[in-house]
Amino acid sequence: MKAQVFVKFKNGVLDPQGQTILGAVNRMGHDFVKDVKVGKFFEIEIEKCENVEEKLKEIANKVLANPIIEEFRIEIDGDN
Amino acid sequence: MKAQVFVKFKNGVLDPQGQTILGAVNRMGHDFVKDVKVGKFFEIEIEKCENVEEKLKEIANKVLANPIIEEFRIEIDGDN
Amino acid sequence: MKAGVVVFPGSNCDHDCYHVLKHVLGMDTVFLWHKDADLKGVDLVVLPGGFSYGDYLRCGAIAKHSPIMQEVTEFADKGGYVLGICNGFQVLTESGLLPGALLRNRELKFICKYVNLRVDNAGTAFTSRYADGEIVRIPIAHAEGNYFASEDVIKELEDNNRVVFRYCDEYGETSEGSNPNGSINGIAGIINKSGNVLGMMPHPERCAEEIMQTKDGFHIFESLRKVIKGVL
Amino acid sequence: MSMYDTFRYPEVTAEAARGMGLKPEEFEHAKKIIGRTPNYIELGIFSAMWSEHCSYKSSRIHLAKLPTKAPWVVQGPGENAGIIEVDGDICACFKVESHNHPSYIEPFQGAATGVGGIMRDVFTMGARPVASMNSLRFGKIDNEKTRSIFEGVVAGISFYGNCFGVPTVGGEVFFNDCYAGNPLVNAFSLGLVNKDKIFLAKAEGEGNPVIYVGAKTGRDGIHGATMASEEFSAESESKRPNVQIGDPFKEKLLLEACLELMKEDWVVGIQDMGAAGLTSSSFEMGAQSGVVLDLDKVPTREKGMTPYEIMLSESQERMLMVVRKGSEDKVKAIFDKWDLDAEVIGHVATDGYVRLRWQGEEVAALPAAPLSSEAPKYDRPYARGEYMDELNKPVDVKEPDHLKGVLLKLLAAPNIASKRWVYTQYDHMVRVGTTVLPGSDASVIRIPDSKKGIALSADCNSRICRLDPRTGGMAAVAESARNVAVSGARPRAFTNCLNFGNPEKADIMWQFVEAVEGMADAGKALDTPVVSGNVSLYNETEGKGIYPTPTIVMVGVIDDVEKAVTSTFKLEGSNIFLLGENTDEIGGSEYLSIIHGIEKGTPPKIDLAKEKSLINLLVEAAEKSLMLSAHDTAEGGLAVALAEMCFGEKQMGVRINLEDDMRTDHLLFAETQGRVIAEVGGLNSAAFEKLAEKHGVKCTQIGTVEGAHIVIKHQGRTVIKAEVQEAADKFLNTIGEWMK
């Protein structure tokens, strides 16, 4: 079974990496790009078990994301 | 208009981050997690224009991903 | 009195802190292993710099879950002195012992160099040997030292004199140019409400001896030694 | 079906052998050694072991000319790293190694794993790494691709070294078009070890277990050693092999675990897995007694890996060790403490064979010793290229009128400008041992539990090497020794990384032979043997070779680390002396290259006896604390050296009067060897001059530290007057500006 956790900065937290990439892309002549935000994702392989979502939430909250600056979203693959 | 680019290591390339997180999560008692892979994603805000996909591909290849070790996937939001 | 230096896998300033505490200040000093839930009766805990768990997720994010951190948190809640340097500061914010977070440097690069710091609160247990407003030179060495917190947290820190160190120029002025990493208000070090937990990005242990470029970091350890002696 | 057949390897033919880089006669020789045709796994092993990178087949007979002995040498070339005594039982263990090809393919990871590899070489010997350096060569900085390689390489070194927790205390960066398609990344590591705690690669004691520790094996960099032995072509760029990813955190755990283990007496032998991975480590260890390995027990990262892949993988952060029988559990407990897996994968044998098994069945067997001792060895033809006459023709350029402008331009030349954009990205202070930070001629680290210190400098001027490889080889040794001595330390020994083009071309081979012989002469004259090193050949892209680049890292010892001397002015009003003599030798200078676009002429000659006297003088002057600061003249000559001394923490000016009878531009910018500028306080000046006389070194007072300008007069005429602040801005910021 597979799950994915997406983590990104909350609104209002400065994202210098995104800004740097935006600058680089614009300098390449791609003016159609207006904004870039950078996030991380985690592809997680899991053994089927109870309360998967609960448990993943806990892991995301405690480890994968820092709630002071980041928010996350979990996707669990239906298959298997 | 919005697009997202997901970047991760190609298969077979060592992912030290993923392995370290896996170890930590397991040591915290979450044995149901069997593997973790770490990737990046980019939320891109774009102005509607021609050949968006082409252009994003170029940007991904040149700036967002390192094609020697990474692969990417592009999603373009249909709306707007 | 006794000092303890926590060793996480990937800590790399642990021996430096141990050296300064033990050999320069002559304190009884021990290492505290991250897997042991035991503070060995120390009066001061130092969380050293380095790359705990490689900093592979977020700096300090994995370290906060180690058994030793449970003990450190209890110890801090009871008023024990905790000094977090660099990665140690990051561990403290991740564990919630200090507010805010440390983001990537504005220029996205690791920076290792001496910087000017202004001591904005010389009334703490960590800074009593400095004078208010004193300018000191202490090196930084980090890629993620850009202090961030919500507006109300920043306000609370400022209103209560909890910003202890601030990046500044040679005249003591804070400015864009003297701020190496983009920290809000040039914040380089903060203290908790009860004044027993201090986190700072600069490395005082790297300049605590005559042979180094400055000896300005020495006084933090010396301040602590005085206070702890007084307690006992 | 035998186990071997299950892997369905291709048939072994001369063709297959050639595909792996073995020449027909080498393939024949391989057959003769084992008395049969090797199978596919064995062929892979031959190919890796006999690659240029592992066997030094083109260079061995010349390397033998280098001096390797001195009373303080504990371990010369041949082991993972060389070792010298620095204070009683405290020894320094060091080596430099190239990671050129991987860094071109993937600058960040290539450089990072280069740092990881060299550190493993050092801690494999039982030494704790305490200082790193790197020597980098790129194309011209105005090229965007060059900048991105430069940026990636520096970031990779920073990533690995900083996380691992060893200070990167210095190095060098050099830009020249010849490196555009073939950058050089040479990484150096130095560790400290007690004489009675040195570990070697050996497998002894029948039945002793062979233990594998560290990262799992993946399909990374298979045949990397062979790749490092071939020229680059457009094809190889597209054929990009699996890039190795560095994991400094794992390596840090490996270091701590290994050093903890080495405190016990359970370890018999230990070897890191570097180039050619498990192949070279097992053959090195098994050279005496032989080993049996159960390859199916090797921890792998990917499914379905076969013996061939496992033997040739160059996955990083792995070690092989032989321990005493019965200590397995205790060994595992230590690795477990550091969250590392340790696996018994075989045992020591007696028949001198390396035998590889899969599920208990033998799939390959080769005699260990002959593979090294009978490796090919070539005396390749060499001859001076005919183009050399043209290159060495005397250069005649018009003297510019505006010498201040020339000075400022030179200070902003990427080869001269401050490298602080680079070293501020490296943690150069961790371990609280760096007492002279990067930015001086040599970096100095203190030695724990000792009054002494170690000074380090990496040097090579490849433009000189191209114009005269013999002089260039000498100059690299002499300059690095001078940099160490100028800091107050006695140069003791060096390590070298010989980066050259294709040795199958006679003119390239000539460069190699000349440079090695020059280096040998200098090493003998200065009493600094070579204790370790590395050869990187075939640094060519599409037939275009790099300039010969024999990089030297010199290691010196200073008796009282508190007396180390740095290179910037300290005191207003103090006297400035020139040690050595100005000569009219402008050939091969940065001045000709930057201002006139010429890289020709005859480079300045070296007088090794004078260099030796100069070193003796500098060491004694530092010991007696006579100098406030000192700096040697190098790229940019006298004027640049004087200016650089003004750019300290506190900027200071200087007033200079020169009387030499020669063209002013030559006087100011020639890169004459054997010169040092020393700042001496008024009270010490007489003593300093006397000491110089005792050592037979010409010593001339040429000015004083004064004001806020760099003022240089030649025979009474002011030829340069520049504001220190303006000059410093150029010097300090140019590279950072480029890299924005």
Ligand SMILES: Nc1ncnc2c1ncn2[C@@H]1O[C@H](COP(=O)(O)OP(=O)(O)O)[C@@H](O)[C@H]1O
């Ligand atoms: N790649 C590098 N990494 C770290 N430090 C460097 C690097 N390149 C240059 N430096 C530092 O910059 C200073 C000047 O280097 P260089 O011009 O090569 O000196 P010199 O001419 O005396 O040999 C030295 O202190 C050196 O260690």
Ligand SMILES: [Mg+2]
């Ligand atoms: Mg020099």
